[in-house]
Amino acid sequence: MLSAFQGLYVLLIFSLVLNYTVGADTGCEYWTLSGTHDVCCVRCKPGNRLVESCGRDPEKLCTPCEPGTYTLTSAWSCLRCTQCIGIRFTLKPCNISSDTVCGCKAGYRCGDANCSFCVTECKAGEEPTKNRMCRKCPKGFFNDQVHSSCRELKSCPDEEILFKGNATSDTICKHSEKRPTEQTNWLPVFIAGGMAGLAVLCIIASVVAYVKAQNKTEKKPKTDSPDQDNSDESGIMVVEQEDCSCHRPEQEQGGSSESINTQDSESKLIV
Template identity: 65%
Template sequence: MLAGFPGLYSLLIFSLVLNLTVGVDVGCQNWTPSGKNYVCCTSCKPGNRLVKRCGYDPAELCKPCEPGTYITGTDFSCDICTQCIGIQFVAKNCTSSSDTVCGCKPGFRCGDAKCSHCVTECKKGEEPKGRVCGQCPEGKFSDKIHSTCKEWTKSSCPDGYKLKKGNLTSDSTCIPPPSSSVRTVTEQETLPVISKEKDEMNWLPVLIAAMIAGLALLCIILSVVAYVKAQNKTKKKAKTEQGNSDDSTIMVVEQEHCSFHHPEQEQGGSSQSINTENSESKLIV
């Protein structure tokens, strides 16, 4: 098709070389032939605005946006970069091909996709109402940050189960009876392990108490044995002292008895001695 337009062919070659050597970010990116030696731009390079639709030189059809402006398509004008103000902060700077990206300070969040403004971030139990938050009404809950309140879903429970009313942050739930044997598979698998650990923990204080009781009993036995030995020793000592006292009494009685008869013996002896002396005198005479 370009064979019938030798001048246009040369112009395209020149424009390609110009784009490769002078600057690839300036000018038209895609164009189509239009008339004799004319081209019409279908899309500009990123960050370039359209100066005129058709012309001889594709590089002259588009120009870069001025500082502080940007463009995202093929148009004749660039838009002014967004300014982040107030509780916003700049998350990404503006370029010739993209607008500024704003963010919101902690406690707030973007109010729309472009984050053109910030709204208060709602906590659990609250829901957004415009740019502020409102508490969930009775019968509704919100278990996620900055989410819409939802209706309580549990309205009835199986036989034996008790319905626990929901609150601002949680849904209604069914609570099994205390003696219920209903368990999930996970609970059934972990129950033996838990029971074993509980049994070991329950035996530990019993073992300690038994050891303490055994030591106490041993101390009592030793105390009783020592007391019995002491009593026996005291009794033996008392008996020994009593025996010694009786012997002394007998000796005293015997001595007194001997002293009682001794004068008579002495008297009898005196008479005998007198008679003996008389007899001896008579013999001598």
């Protein structure tokens, strides 16, 4: 019969195992049927390792990992949980389906994606080295970020220096007004220039058309009024009437005979 101390120990172990495997299903998750009426496990449930490949009961083909171990695949054995020691501390404890997540103390940072080791965190003005240490940026270089490589300081060959760079800040140059910067966007300038040129061409074409129209109007001959035409014709008719005799031919002949008779009578009187 177990003593009270032994019973408390077994209860403690049982509670640890229960808490460790809480939320985990046991057995096989995906299986296929074999020719002998058995089932063969293809994939165990998360946190379970393979016990038998085939059998009558799929729930007995896989079993959960033991405390302190885990598995990510349907392997025959589980992996031991990582221990966060030294300058590392535990961010998330291990369970049967995932490993422990570690972090580094202040002033250090993880050296790889799994945080399997820690390295000294380099401050601004420094850069990390291959031996996991930090060194100051060499002359002519700077670094304004944490734990990154140093970069070369900017040079200002034709410009005024507003701020001379140092190990933590880059050089600041005063851009010349006569020389546009590399970030200038010339597309709006070209569009505005093209529109202005098109407007000027339209104005010139309008002025030329107006001048041509005025020249045609000045060169067109003036037409005399109908009254003036009628007066000229009447004047011509009057002149013609004055030059011509108004007597009929018979009257003209009679007149000539009368003048002859008169001359005869006069001659008779003289005789």
